[in-house]
């Protein structure tokens with residue numbers, strides 16, 4: 001039994017003062033010694049509780065053991081066995097509520113840094129190992145599958161189906177693959193060349209990626225099925241921004257987080273005018289919301305040169321859904337939090353540009369359906385926050401296009417598509433779905449897990465065909 | 467990559483490309499648009515589908531040089547390619563047998579109105595077309611438009627060709643005449659559409675306009691293109707681009723179109739300096 005070591009190996013990071021003005025990755029990653037030190041803290045518990053905390057069930061003690069033994073290829077193999085995107089998940093998984101939450105060292109306050117080790121192994125493999133490590137797919141089955149949407153759900157489904165020998169076409173509406181991984185999550189948290197490497201891996205398996213292809217506008221799902229595809233997987237995510245419906249919302253300077261992040265990440269507005277897509281940012285920016293999207297927006301705004309950036313959230317710090325690590329990073333970078341605050345309306349100038357946001361103070365009442373205490377408006381508490389840009393980061397719902405153009409799909413009142421939780425099967429024959437389109441905004445790893453489960457179910461279905 | 471099969475300079479600042487895009491051509495309908503990107507560093511911009519040929523797998527677009535992207539486009543020739551070309555986006559024009567429909571085109575929007583007028587004609591409508599331009603040199607496709615309409619009225623602001631004045635004048639006269647008008651479709655610069663709607667409003671004739679707010683991706687995921695229709699926020703790329711002209715909040719549309727004026731100028735000046743072109747040349 002190894003000695004209990006409660007000292008988590010800290011993650012080297014760019015200094016807050018420096019990083020708040022650049023888009024380079026914040027967390028720099030462990031070096032060999034740090035990774036070894038952290039890996040050696042794992043107790044190799046016989047009951048392996050951590051595995052149950054991972055939505056895709058990675059053999060966590062297994063890969064950590066291989067890492068401590070210096071057997072990097074084996075560590076990488078164990079990761080890839082369950083997770084086709086380890087370099088991404090190691091960076092963006094909310095580990096504190098998943099694998100690390102149930103690590104036996106979590107109680108004494110220092111869980112093994114599983115995500116950081118996963119990142120270390122995946123980065124090692126991408127940078128050092130021969131990239132010819134793509135497995136050879138099984139013999140072609142002659143079956144064709146259309147995967148719609150190239151976010152984590154679609155990428156995972158496409159990769160697994162290709163490995164099983166099926167011919168996969170991956171349709172993507174945008175001009176690059178990756179979904180939220182490219183247009184939402186910023187470069188400083190998830191470098192885009194890492195996402196591209198994962199996409200290259202998927203296409204190296206024989207998956208044909210068709211960009212600029214909006215299913216429902218070009219072929220519909222039904223047409224894909226009549227045009228030779230034996231099955232369809234829908235991984236189109238939840239890309240429709242939720243707005244507030246309060247006065248002044250359409251003023252200039254009021255962005256949805258999706259527009260703001262798309263301009264910054266997908267169109268590289270931070271390199272304007274070298275890249276031609278502009279972004280108008282002011283000195284005082286308010287970001288409304290308390291999730292990952294709000295943190296990303298706020299941290300992009302500070303990097304764009306804003307002087308004051310406020311995160312305006314209607315509950316208190318404890319209820320914020322954002323990853324803890326990113327909240328800490330944001331605080332270090334000088335983002336200011338206005339808790340228990342909710343917007344009432346936006347005020348504009350004569351040019352229809354936003355100049356202020358009238359807010360209510362809130363207090364917390366009884367718990368609501370989500371189990372969190374419900375925020376209630378304090379009467380006559382209105383005050384005005386001077387801002388010249390507002391970013392609304394309240395979440396997203398699925399784009400209605402797929403549901404509207406596909407006969408026989410079942411949707412909920414939130415616009416999500418109904419699918420079996422374990423198989424991803426929808427009520428429509430030959431159609432599976434998974435990821436944010438089914439759950440609403442969730443996590444990268446859960447979307448990926450849904451893609452993998454659906455791939456397995458599709459494979460079983462295809463094997464039964466003649 | 468999407469190959470330019472054919473290029474035609476229609477009038478000095480307006481060009482036509484026929485582009486190879488079979489998937490788009492298979493589904494295109496009147497009133498829809500595409501989003502294009504010239505190269506890796508380029509902006510995504512929306513352009514209306516002016517024509518399509520399924521057999522050939524081609525889409526025709528007509529564009530006016532206004533800023534960086536459209537100037538860069540104008541330098542391309544047949545045989546060159548665009549990096550990205552997505553469509554057909556937006557809802558198609560609602561076409562049915564209405565009776566008599568007036569199709570008003572302002573400037574280069576004659577290209578936008580062509581497929582709509584043709585589809586209306588095919589459905590058995592009487593089509594009265596109106597074409598307004600600043601001057602004679604900016605008029606193109608007059609004969610084509612005439613070929614899909616029962617009557618064509620042309621105006622120029624300076625009187626250098628046909629009737630002198632704005633299109634709203636013959637439009638008003640027509641509404642005042644005995645002719646029964648069932649619908650008006652007005653497409654062109656925002657101000658022209660606004661005044662067409664103001665002209666028809668007292669007569670209560672349903673008036674459809676095609677809005678052109680700034681867009682980013684064009685598939686309903688960013689909300690950049692939001693417009694206010696009857697007090698309700700809509701996304702023009704997904705719920706439009708055509709809307710009831712009486713319901714549009716024109717001031718908001720005009721204000722949102724101006725958001726990036728300063729950046730557009732910076733971008734254009736950089737482009738000009740890199741290409742050794744001065745403002746006087748363009």
Ligand SMILES: Cc1cc2nc3c(=O)[nH]c(=O)nc-3n(C[C@H](O)[C@H](O)[C@H](O)COP(=O)(O)OP(=O)(O)OC[C@H]3O[C@@H](n4cnc5c(N)ncnc54)[C@H](O)[C@@H]3O)c2cc1C
Nearest residue numbers: 149151152153173179180184215237435436442443444447
């Ligand atoms: C800013 C931001 C930060 C986040 N941070 C984190 C984080 O730190 N950790 C974490 O775990 N999760 C995070 N998330 C959530 C996570 O990114 C999503 O849950 C995950 O990406 C969902 O994957 P998906 O494959 O279901 O959908 P998406 O990633 O949304 O991909 C869907 C893809 O489908 C395409 N598409 C849509 N409609 C069509 C169509 N009709 N035809 C063709 N293609 C179409 C879209 O263009 C898109 O590329 C974040 C989300 C955002 C927005």
Ligand SMILES: Cc1cc2nc3c(=O)[nH]c(=O)nc-3n(C[C@H](O)[C@H](O)[C@H](O)COP(=O)(O)OP(=O)(O)OC[C@H]3O[C@@H](n4cnc5c(N)ncnc54)[C@H](O)[C@@H]3O)c2cc1C
Nearest residue numbers: 511512513514529530533534535536678679680681723730
């Ligand atoms: C649905 C729709 C259909 C259109 N159809 C046509 C068409 O058939 N032919 C044509 O010539 N033009 C069309 N436009 C307008 C065209 O998109 C703009 O002229 C073009 O984006 C200008 O880009 P630029 O870089 O050359 O100029 P910029 O200097 O960037 O902008 C000049 C003007 O174009 C507007 N604009 C800038 N960027 C965008 C953008 N991404 N989206 C929309 N408008 C923008 C600005 O408000 C500004 O007034 C259409 C616009 C929409 C929304």
Ligand code: SF4
Nearest residue numbers: 054089093098099115
């Ligand atoms: S994929 Fe995510 S949840 Fe699973 S082990 Fe890795 S970091 Fe933890």
Ligand code: SF4
Nearest residue numbers: 042043045050103104
């Ligand atoms: S629970 Fe923690 S210490 Fe135990 S095996 Fe898993 S990672 Fe190692």
Ligand code: FES
Nearest residue numbers: 684686688689703
């Ligand atoms: S252009 Fe993004 S929603 Fe319309």
